[in-house]
Amino acid sequence: MSKTKPMPLFEVFVRSRRGLDHIHVGSLHAHDAEQALEYARDSYIRRGEGASLWVVESKHITASQESDAASFYDPMDDKPYRHATYYTLPDAVDNM
Amino acid sequence: MQNTHTDFETQFERKIDAEEKIEPKDWMPEAYRKNLVRQISQHAHSEVIGMQPEGNWLTRAPSLKRKCILLAKIQDEGGHGLYLYSAAETLGVTREELVEALHEGRAKYASIFNYPAVTWADIGAIGWLVDGAAIVNQISLQRTSYGPYARAMVRICKEESFHQRQGYEIMVKLAEGNAAQKAMAQDAMERWWWPSLMMFGPHDAESAHSAQSMLWKIKRQSNDNLRQKFVDQTVPQAEAIGLTIPDKDLKWNEARGHYDFGDIDWDEFNRVVSGNGPCNRQRLQHHVKAHEDGAWVRDAMSAYAARQQPNA
Numbered sequence: 001m002s003k004t005k006p007m008p009l010f011e012v013f014v015r016s017r018r019g020l021d022h023i024h025v026g027s028l029h030a031h032d033a034e035q036a037l038e039y040a041r042d043s044y045i046r047r048g049e050g051a052s053l054w055v056v057e058s059k060h061i062t063a064s065q066e067s068d069a070a071s072f073y074d075p076m077d078d079k080p081y082r083h084a085t086y087y088t089l090p091d092a093v094d095n096m
Numbered sequence: 097m098q099n100t101h102t103d104f105e106t107q108f109e110r111k112i113d114a115e116e117k118i119e120p121k122d123w124m125p126e127a128y129r130k131n132l133v134r135q136i137s138q139h140a141h142s143e144v145i146g147m148q149p150e151g152n153w154l155t156r157a158p159s160l161k162r163k164c165i166l167l168a169k170i171q172d173e174g175g176h177g178l179y180l181y182s183a184a185e186t187l188g189v190t191r192e193e194l195v196e197a198l199h200e201g202r203a204k205y206a207s208i209f210n211y212p213a214v215t216w217a218d219i220g221a222i223g224w225l226v227d228g229a230a231i232v233n234q235i236s237l238q239r240t241s242y243g244p245y246a247r248a249m250v251r252i253c254k255e256e257s258f259h260q261r262q263g264y265e266i267m268v269k270l271a272e273g274n275a276a277q278k279a280m281a282q283d284a285m286e287r288w289w290w291p292s293l294m295m296f297g298p299h300d301a302e303s304a305h306s307a308q309s310m311l312w313k314i315k316r317q318s319n320d321n322l323r324q325k326f327v328d329q330t331v332p333q334a335e336a337i338g339l340t341i342p343d344k345d346l347k348w349n350e351a352r353g354h355y356d357f358g359d360i361d362w363d364e365f366n367r368v369v370s371g372n373g374p375c376n377r378q379r380l381q382h383h384v385k386a387h388e389d390g391a392w393v394r395d396a397m398s399a400y401a402a403r404q405q406p407n408a
Contacts, residue, residue, distance in 0.1 A: 005398055006192055009185070026251075027182045029191060031401035043175050046168075047255075065121065 009058040010036040012043075014050035022054050033057070112313055117243035120186040128312055131305060132242050133187050134203075135314060137194045140180035141205035145379050147173045149213040150222060158216060162266075166219065169259050176252050183244040199384050201371070206230075208291050210373030217270055217284035223263015225285075225292040225330070231256050232326045233296065241313035264333065271337040278338075285334065286342045293357075294365045296323040327355050 007029035013022040025044050030036035036055040045053065064072060080086050089096055104123040111118060118124055147170050154170070157163035181191055197203035208226055213219060234256065238249045270281035297303055297319040309315040327346075334341050345358035367373065 006190060007394075007398075026179060026248075027185075028178060031397045032404060035397070042171075043178055046171070046175070063121070066119075 007031050010040075010055045011058050011061060012036075012040045013054040013056075014044055015052040015054075016049060017051055022052065027058060030055075112241055115313075117246060118241055119243045127308070128314075129187050131309060131312070131314060132245065133184055133189055135305075135309070136180055136184040136187075136242075136245055137189070137197070138204050138206075140177050140184060140194070141198050141203055142209065143173050143177035143180060145205045145209045145383060146226075148379055148382060149209055149211070149375075150219060152213050153216060153219050156216070157219075165262050169223070169262060172255050172259065176255070179248040179251055180245075183242075183248045186244045195387065199380070199387070201380070204369070205379075206295060207365070207368040207373060208295050210368050210376045210379060211287070211291055212375050215280050215284060217267070217280040218288065220263050220266030220270060220281065221284040221288040223259050223261075224267055224333070225263075225288050226295070227256055227259040227263060228330060229292045229295045229326050231260060232322050232329070236317045236322060237315075239313075239316045245314075267339070268337050271339060281337075282339055285339045289342055290360060290364075291368075293323055293327070294360055294368075296320070296326070298362075298365075324354055327357050331355055 008031075009027055010030055010033070011027050012025050014025045015022045028036060028039050028043060030039050033055055037053060040053050040055055044050065105125070108118070108122070108124055108128075111122070118128075150166060150170050150173075154163065154166055157166055181194060184194060185191060194203065198205070213222060231253065234249050234253050238246055238253060240246045240249065267281050267284075270277045297306075300306055300318045300320050303319055306315065306319065310318065331341065331346070343358045345356060347356050349356045368376070371377075
């Protein structure tokens with residue numbers, strides 16, 4: 001087996017049409033970002049699935065931990081007044 | 097509060113019960129992880145090894161159109177391998193380890209690819225029957241409990257229906273042709289039918305990993321159920337183009353609402369699985385050779401990348 005250094009991992013994001021968000025579609029190995037972009041083109045948009053591609057080396061993504069939910073997300077749940085449905089409208093006004 | 101091992105296990109089981117997906121960073125039992133690595137890598141190897149019997153016909157396709165189609169299909173198979181290797185890698189194994197396991201015979205791939213594609217009709221039969229059987233299995237796996245595997249399956253199923261239709265169309269054309277062409281189609285049907293049924297694996301009672309995989313929702317339907325589904329959908333397709341399925345026990349069963357069919361030759365199944373099918377050695381040797389022949393490309397790319405980053 002070759003002694004070549006394993007290629008770093010890249011995450012691939014595709015925007016299916018202008019006006020939409022880029023969405024994560026998968027990952028692949030490449031030596032650099034430029035090559036990752038070419039591989040992503042060959043692998044993920046063979047049928048016109050995308051108008052724009054992003055690649056980013058996986059190690060540059062910092063992820064939240066679901067297991068930390070209690071301390072990380074919970075403070076958001078005790079502010080119901082952030083939601084429109086928190087406020088009652090007079091009967092005469094049925095939509096706002 | 098400190099999570100105990102049991103808490104993790106309870107949370108894992110709650111997610112499985114609630115049809116929530118398990119994601120890469122979640123705690124999971126070691127046996128669940130191992131089972132997934134085995135199944136997903138075997139699936140990935142199958143996609144890649146599956147390129148070989150079809151590649152055999154690339155330079156001999158009967159027209160430029162057929163050649164372009166076959167090339168596009170084989171490219172898809174390589175892509176499917178990539179999606180699946182990536183899903184397996186989220187479980188903490190490297191691509192190099194997976195390929196090494198294949199080369200050393202520790203990992204398997206679908207036995208069907210150990211059969212040779214000896215005529216052009218075989219390319220039709222592979223697309224129609226082999227990819228058809230794979231789709232039945234893969235549709236069910238879109239609901240598998242491991243998130244990255246399920247997402248790879250969704251992507252693959254979208255592309256796979258092109259494969260099945262192009263194969264069936266080859267069979268349609270041959271079946272409409274002259275006597276020799278019809279005979280070629282029938283011959284391919286006869287050689288690929290039983291190996292296609294074997295793709296679903298042993299009977300449920302004898303399947304080594306089935307019971308635990310069903311409990312963990314890695315597998316969503318049993319081998320025998322999926323096999324029945326494939327037979328039921330394929331019989332009318334064969335009848336429509338005048339091909340005869342090589343099974344004298346094949347008969348519609350009104351009471352069951354399914355076709356009855358004969359039993360697989362399990363001796364042949366075991367022989368091919370254990371490495372003694374028509375092309376087992378050839379397939380593996382070719383993969384090793386292709387990998388080794390490509391080493392200079394990987395070395396060159398690695399050297400180029402190193403030169404681009406002098407400070408790294």
